[in-house]
């Protein structure tokens with residue numbers, strides 16, 4: 001039996017109230033603040049994960065009960081690193097062979113490097129598989145919307161980030177035009193240079209205006225670490241596909257309520273093989289998990305107990321390799337899902353038809 005552990009933290013107020021409904025009656029900020037003083041704890045025992053190859057794994061969720069925005073504000077070395085190391089030691093004591101870092105626990109600080117240095121077991125951010133599944137999901141969504149990627153403009157929101165850089169490199173060669181979006185022009189220029197150096201046919205541009213970039217794009221991949229919504233219903237062109245990988249999400253729920261001609265899908269959602277039971281409600285239906293959790297499980301099932309993805313640089317060869325390992329063990333990108341629900345085929349068909357009714361040409365922006 002292979003063993004892994006994964007660190008989770010609350011992303012929305014719902015994550016507190018799902019577990020403790022009584023908290024609904026208290027102010028959000030007071031609840032978040034009170035929980036942020038609690039130490040990390042084991043939240044569940046994960047059972048039943050079984051690879052197509054027959055290898056089995058068990059694992060544990062360790063919760064660091066701190067909201068995303070607080071995690072960004074707290075000093076990393078003095079406060080967050082000791083908490084993450086404490087979570088890691090719980091994983092070690094439980095017998096885990098590898099530790100995965102969830103959501104903002106790998107965005108803060110040096111993206112897992114110091115956590116890995118302070119533990120006896122290897123650590124992974126899960127970002128290689130997140131990148132692979134984000135790009136695959138966005139391209140799958142595009143094809144379902146009759147967008148030919150090779151003729152399309154794609155925007156990567158958060159292109160200078162860890163996942164954004166790797167996803168931009170993976171999209172180069174797939175689309176006609178790539179718009180790299182972020183807040184700092186200097187960082188975007190560097191990414192643009194790296195992507196251009198790949199020598200593909202894709203035209204590369206940069207933008208610090210998220211809405212303007214979305215307005216000219218057929219495919220929008222959101223991978224920013226913004227803690228609030230960046231895209232509203234009026235920001236997207238008819239027929240666009242938006243793959244939202246960011247947690248918390250970058251795309252407003254209003255987009256899917258109000259734009260019947262735009263396909264919004266959750267990125268990085270994976271179907272896990274076997275009769276897996278996470279024994280913890282993290283907002284997903286049974287058998288599904290985020291790509292970063294899946295990467296940790298795949299590495300355990302492959303007996304690759306090593307620091308697979310760490311730091312800001314996500315290696316292109318690892319993105320390709322983890323995609324193959326996922327297939328080998330029976331993990332797959334979930335069908336089209338949005339806000340944790342699957343999107344029925346008829347709905348996608350209706351979106352496609354509505355988009356065809358009002359679609360502009362991809363070069364008209």
Ligand SMILES: NC(=O)c1ccc[n+]([C@@H]2O[C@H](COP(=O)([O-])OP(=O)(O)OC[C@H]3O[C@@H](n4cnc5c(N)ncnc54)[C@H](OP(=O)(O)O)[C@@H]3O)[C@@H](O)[C@H]2O)c1
Pocket residue numbers: 103104106107126127130157158159160161162163164181182183184185187210223224225226227230245246247248267268269290291292293
């Ligand atoms: N679904 C999953 O399985 C999964 C797995 C892993 C991570 N994630 C999520 O993916 C996201 C990205 O993670 P990461 O590690 O790549 O983060 P990161 O390295 O910190 O990169 C964040 C990027 O977002 C940009 N950004 C931040 N605020 C912005 C704003 N207001 N407007 C425009 N751009 C903004 C940053 O640009 P500047 O530096 O210029 O500000 C940077 O390019 C996070 O939300 C994370 O939780 C999801």
